[in-house]
Amino acid sequence: EIVMTQSPATLSVSPGEGATLSCRASQSLSSNLAWYQQKPGQAPRLLIYDTSTRATGIPAKFSGSGSGTEFTLTISSLQSEDFAVYYCQQYNNWPPGTFGQGTKVEIK
Amino acid sequence: EVQLLESGGGLVQPGGSLRLSCAASGFTFSNSAMSWVRQAPGKGPEWVSAISDSGRKTYYADSVKGRFTISRDNSKNTLYLQMNSLRAEDTALYYCAKDRLVHDSWGHGTLVTVSS
Numbered sequence: 001e002i003v004m005t006q007s008p009a010t011l012s013v014s015p016g017e018g019a020t021l022s023c024r025a026s027q028s029l030s031s032n033l034a035w036y037q038q039k040p041g042q043a044p045r046l047l048i049y050d051t052s053t054r055a056t057g058i059p060a061k062f063s064g065s066g067s068g069t070e071f072t073l074t075i076s077s078l079q080s081e082d083f084a085v086y087y088c089q090q091y092n093n094w095p096p097g098t099f100g101q102g103t104k105v106e107i108k
Numbered sequence: 109e110v111q112l113l114e115s116g117g118g119l120v121q122p123g124g125s126l127r128l129s130c131a132a133s134g135f136t137f138s139n140s141a142m143s144w145v146r147q148a149p150g151k152g153p154e155w156v157s158a159i160s161d162s163g164r165k166t167y168y169a170d171s172v173k174g175r176f177t178i179s180r181d182n183s184k185n186t187l188y189l190q191m192n193s194l195r196a197e198d199t200a201l202y203y204c205a206k207d208r209l210v211h212d213s214w215g216h217g218t219l220v221t222v223s224s
Contacts (some may be wrong), residue, residue: 001170030145036153036212041212043203044153089154091209095167099152 002027002093006086006100012108013078021073021103023088028068032092035064035073038102039084047086048073075105083107110134117218122183124194128218130187130204138162138182141208144189146200147217154200157189158208167208172198194222196208 003026004083013019023033031051036044046055046066051071061076085104091097116128127146143158156169157178166178169173177190187204199222 032209036211043216044211045214046210046212049210049212089153089210094209095155095158096169097155097209099154101152 001096002029002090002098004088004090004098004100005089006103008103009101010104010106012106013083014108015079016077017108019075019078019105021075021086021105023066023071023073023100025069025071025090029071029090029092030052031066031067032090033063033066034089034091035072036087036089036099037082037084040089044087078105078106110206112213112215114202114204114215114218117202117220119221119223120194121224122195122222124222125190125192126194126220127190128189128202128204128220130189130215132185132187132204132206135206135213137180137185140206142180142187143205143208143211143212144178144187145203145205145211146198146199146220147203148197151200152202153201159187160208173182191220194220196222198222 005024007022035048038044052064085102088100111133115129139181144156159178175193201217203217204214204215
């Protein structure tokens with residue numbers, strides 16, 4: 001089973017600033033990586049799949065990059081609605097599709 | 109609009125059983141693989157099980173293999189998860205999610221608590 005490790009666990013960001021979240025896989029994933037956003041009391045929401053393809057309706061402020069075992073989610077100009085927990089998920093070696101433990105983006 | 113509505117969660121004793129249901133609408137259910145994903149309090153999501161569009165192929169996480177059974181009724185647009193021999197570590201919010209690999213639609217979840 002592939003283990004996904006996200007860093008940092010918590011990221012404190014001032015509104016209007018950008019954020020960079022990291023996700024590392026224990027094995028190479030090719031480009032089979034997705035990112036989800038989860039707000040309190042809500043289900044996860046798909047942001048990015050295939051490393052860099054935005055899901056339907058996701059604004060361009062969210063961008064994904066990376067390959068192999070190192071991946072990044074970049075969020076530009078954070079607004080109040082962007083403060084949430086973000087999870088990466090691999091689906092290269094499936095089953096299972098494994099998730100990271102999450103990065104909480106909080107208001108500084 | 110895709111809608112997924114889970115039901116069937118509750119409090120159950122260790123060793124007990126529950127059957128979860130997920131009513132789907134807003135898309136052609138019979139053309140879509142489906143999954144169950146759970147999330148324990150304060151933890152990341154954990155994929156549990158998936159089923160092909162026809163129902164002929166099923167997949168399970170090692171942690172539930174032999175105890176849980178996924179199924180679907182395409183005539184009723186409904187997904188199921190039969191959970192037997194439940195353990196405390198199965199306590200979680202269980203989500204129904206569209207597709208097998210990448211989940212672009214999720215329900216709101218149904219809470220399963222395994223405790224004596």
